[in-house]
Amino acid sequence: MQKVDIAVVDYGMGNLRSVSKAALHVANGKSVVVTSDAAVIHAAERVIFPGQGAMPDCMRELDARHLRDAVIDAAKNKPFLGICIGMQLLFEHSEEGDTAGLGLFKGNVKRFADKLTDDLGEKLKVPHMGWNQVFQTNNNQKQAHPLWAGIKDAARFYHVHSYYAAPQDNAVTAGETEYPVRFTSAVARDNIFATQFHVEKSAAAGLQLLANFVNWKP
Amino acid sequence: MLAKRIIPCLDVTNGRVVKGINFLELRDAGDPVEIAKRYDDQGADELTFLDITASSDNRGLILHIIEEVASQVFIPLTVGGGVREVEDVRRLLNAGADKVSINTTAVLNPQMVKDAADRYGSQCIVVAIDAKKVDNQPYEWEVFTHGGRKSTGLDAVKWAQYMVSLGAGELLVTSMDRDGTKIGFNNPLNRAISDAVAVPIIASGGVGNLQHLVDGVKLGGADAVLAASIFHYGEYTVQQAKQYMQQNGIEVRL
Numbered sequence: 001m002q003k004v005d006i007a008v009v010d011y012g013m014g015n016l017r018s019v020s021k022a023a024l025h026v027a028n029g030k031s032v033v034v035t036s037d038a039a040v041i042h043a044a045e046r047v048i049f050p051g052q053g054a055m056p057d058c059m060r061e062l063d064a065r066h067l068r069d070a071v072i073d074a075a076k077n078k079p080f081l082g083i084c085i086g087m088q089l090l091f092e093h094s095e096e097g098d099t100a101g102l103g104l105f106k107g108n109v110k111r112f113a114d115k116l117t118d119d120l121g122e123k124l125k126v127p128h129m130g131w132n133q134v135f136q137t138n139n140n141q142k143q144a145h146p147l148w149a150g151i152k153d154a155a156r157f158y159h160v161h162s163y164y165a166a167p168q169d170n171a172v173t174a175g176e177t178e179y180p181v182r183f184t185s186a187v188a189r190d191n192i193f194a195t196q197f198h199v200e201k202s203a204a205a206g207l208q209l210l211a212n213f214v215n216w217k218p
Numbered sequence: 219m220l221a222k223r224i225i226p227c228l229d230v231t232n233g234r235v236v237k238g239i240n241f242l243e244l245r246d247a248g249d250p251v252e253i254a255k256r257y258d259d260q261g262a263d264e265l266t267f268l269d270i271t272a273s274s275d276n277r278g279l280i281l282h283i284i285e286e287v288a289s290q291v292f293i294p295l296t297v298g299g300g301v302r303e304v305e306d307v308r309r310l311l312n313a314g315a316d317k318v319s320i321n322t323t324a325v326l327n328p329q330m331v332k333d334a335a336d337r338y339g340s341q342c343i344v345v346a347i348d349a350k351k352v353d354n355q356p357y358e359w360e361v362f363t364h365g366g367r368k369s370t371g372l373d374a375v376k377w378a379q380y381m382v383s384l385g386a387g388e389l390l391v392t393s394m395d396r397d398g399t400k401i402g403f404n405n406p407l408n409r410a411i412s413d414a415v416a417v418p419i420i421a422s423g424g425v426g427n428l429q430h431l432v433d434g435v436k437l438g439g440a441d442a443v444l445a446a447s448i449f450h451y452g453e454y455t456v457q458q459a460k461q462y463m464q465q466n467g468i469e470v471r472l
Contacts, residue, residue, distance in 0.1 A: 013339075017314045021289050053339030114416075118219065125418045125441055127341060127387060131221045131263055131471040156221060156471045158294060160341045160387075179220060201294050201316060203258070 005030035006214065007044035009071060009086075011051075012036070012061045019050045019083065022200035026211035038070035046213070047074040050200075051085030055109065055163070056097035058085050068102070075104050075192055081213045082194030084161065087187065090194055091165050105187060106168035116180060124180065131156040134175045134185055134197065145174050147193050147212045155205040157197035159185070164196060191218040221471045222435050223263035223442035224459055225296075225420060226449045228253055231271045233279045237398075237447050247450040254287045257449065260456035262293065263471060266319070266390070266420075266444060269299030270365070281313040288314025298346055298390075307334045311342065319390055321346040322363040325370055328384055335385025344420075345386040349374035349407055350394040359407050366394045378411045378419075386417065390444065393423040398447070400426025408438030420444050428454060428462040435468050 006027060008020050016034050023032045033040060041047060049071060051058050062068055074080050075090065082090055091101045094109035101109070116124035133154040136144055164183040167173060174193065175186030185196040193213065199206040228235045228250055235253050236244040247253070254265055265287070269280040277300060284297055297310045298319025307318045324331050324345050335343045348366050349359040357373035378389055391411055393404035403421045412419045421440035425431060425448055434443045448454050460470040 017312060018288065018292075018316060021314065022292050025289070025292070052341060122439070123413070124220075126416055127418070128220065129341075129388065129418045130223050130441065132219065159220075198294075201292060203293050207292055 003031070004033045004035075004040055004044040006032045006046050006048060007041050008032065008034045008048045008050065009041060009067060010034045010036040011058070011065050011067055013051050013053045013058045013085070016050060018198075019048060019200045022207060022210055023048060023214070026207050027214055028211075030214060036065050036067065038067055041067070041070040041074055044074070044078070046079035046081075046216075047071075048081045048083065048213075049075075049086035049089070049194075050083045051089060053085065054096060055085060055088060055094045055101070056099045058089060059099055059101070062089070072102055072104065075102075078191060079213065079216050079218055080192045081199075082192070083200065084196060084198060087194035087196050088163060088165055090187070090192070091167070094163060096163050104192070105165070105172060105189070107166050109163050109165050111163050112179070113181075118180060127160055127162045128179045129160045130158065131202075132159050132177050132179060132197075134177055136175055137173050145188050145193070146216060147174075147188070147209055149212050150208050151205050157185075157195070157199065157202040157205055159197045161196055219469050221263070221469045222440070222463065223420075224431070224456055224463075224470070225264045225266050225442055225444040226257045226262050226456060227266045227268060227422070227444045227446045229268050229270050229446065230280060230283065230299075231269070232276050233283065235450065236270070237450055250283045251286050251290070253450070254291050257456055258291045258293060261460060261471065262456045263442070264294040264296060265291070266296040266298070268319070269297065271300070281309060284310065284313040284315055296344055298344070303330060304334050304337060307338060307343075311338060315342075317342045317344050317388070319344040319346045321348065324381060325361065325363050325372070328380070331381060331386060332384040335387070340385045340387035343386055344388045344390050345381040346390040346392065347374055347378060347381070347411070348392045348394050349404075351404075351407075359410070362394055366397075374407065375410050375414050378415050382415045382417050388418050388420065389415065390420045390422055396424025397422070399424050400447070402426065402430040403434040403438050403440070403443070405433055405438035408434065408440050412439035412441075418442060428459050431459055432463055432466045432468060435463070436466075
């Protein structure tokens with residue numbers, strides 16, 4: 001089998017072109033492969049796990065392609081980047097369709113409350129869509145997470161979602177966003193980093209995070 | 219907090235960006251890939267491409283353009299125009315579009331909006347509503363299709379709610395009365411729709427100066443503002459627009 005540096009997991013949900021193109025843009029000669037082959041995921045040096053659409057569909061499609069074990073294995077053993085639903089799927093459970101996730105992080109995925117308003121009383125829309133600030137948290141470590149290197153605190157990233165993850169252990173929170181409640185928009189533990197926002201669509205800040213991931217040695 | 223978005227719109231026909239007045243009289247405005255890169259450099263929050271190619275022969279061109287833009291520009295890309303079936307949505311997403319805008323087909327076949335949202339997720343389904351002020355009707359604004367030529371008898375506000383119920387994740391609301399006129403958005407129309415639905419709305423049609431963008435957000439309740447000619451002909455940069463909005467108390471990504 002050819003050597004794969006970065007595998008983008010394709011389980012039929014959402015637009016993987018954007019993710020692979022952005023990864024390729026910062027890959028610095030490393031190979032990027034979009035794959036639904038468990039063997040390729042096993043062999044890859046690092047794995048990106050994206051996702052769009054509804055969580056029940058995502059879990060169903062993941063299992064239909066027999067990729068659950070390969071994803072869990074990758075998340076336990078090699079640099080692993082979850083994006084959007086690819087972050088939500090790492091949790092135990094989602095309110096969306098009352099769906100069980102992969103359980104790699106303890107906690108639930110919740111829906112934004114109805115009838116949210118901003119400081120001026122203007123209605124806040126759901127989905128939460130657009131560029132919002134991400135406040136970096138340092139996991140009670142002395143240093144910021146290496147994937148934040150070169151990215152200003154409170155930099156804006158592109159979000160599109162109606163649900164957000166609520167980790168049971170807030171030590172895994174690596175980034176937070178306000179809408180209007182403060183929620184966890186990035187988690188990190190060992191070799192896993194996952195973002196609710198779309199790094200592949202977040203211009204310079206997103207490309208920097210992806211480049212940091214490509215070079216990350218957890 | 220969440221920033222209001224500025225979205226330059228590129229009307230594309232036969233591989234070139236053009237701009238018309240009231241959907242007519244097209245003027246050439248340049249190469250789509252070059253223009254997309256320029257707007258990205260200026261800090262555009264998203265880009266919208268509307269394929270207004272009339273002949274089906276040249277429709278494939280938009281896919282090549284999107285592929286090329288998507289490999290160089292890493293912000294959300296929306297593509298609309300001539301989207302007739304779920305297969306069109308798939309092709310555009312595969313080319314690198316992040317969202318697909320559905321207009322005339324939504325009126326002819328609302329089920330297609332639902333099918334596309336079920337298959338690819340509401341986050342990538344934008345329904346474009348072209349509305350015009352009408353008299354002697356039980357409603358104030360009516361939905362038009364086919365680039366503003368055909369009336370539908372549909373109340374634009376109720377139509378917006380129906381589209382969201384079928385799975386539209388965002389609405390692109392264009393005032394046909396204002397498009398190309400440079401006299402400002404139709405803020406009462408945008409406000410009526412924004413208040414009636416839970417999803418974000420993009421105001422479109424009529425921007426002539428930067429105050430119009432501010433008014434679109436403050437008066438019209440828009441979550442994003444779309445403009446074409448003020449950017450295409452170099453009157454303002456996206457950066458200038460954002461600075462002006464920020465000076466007027468609107469949160470933007472600078």
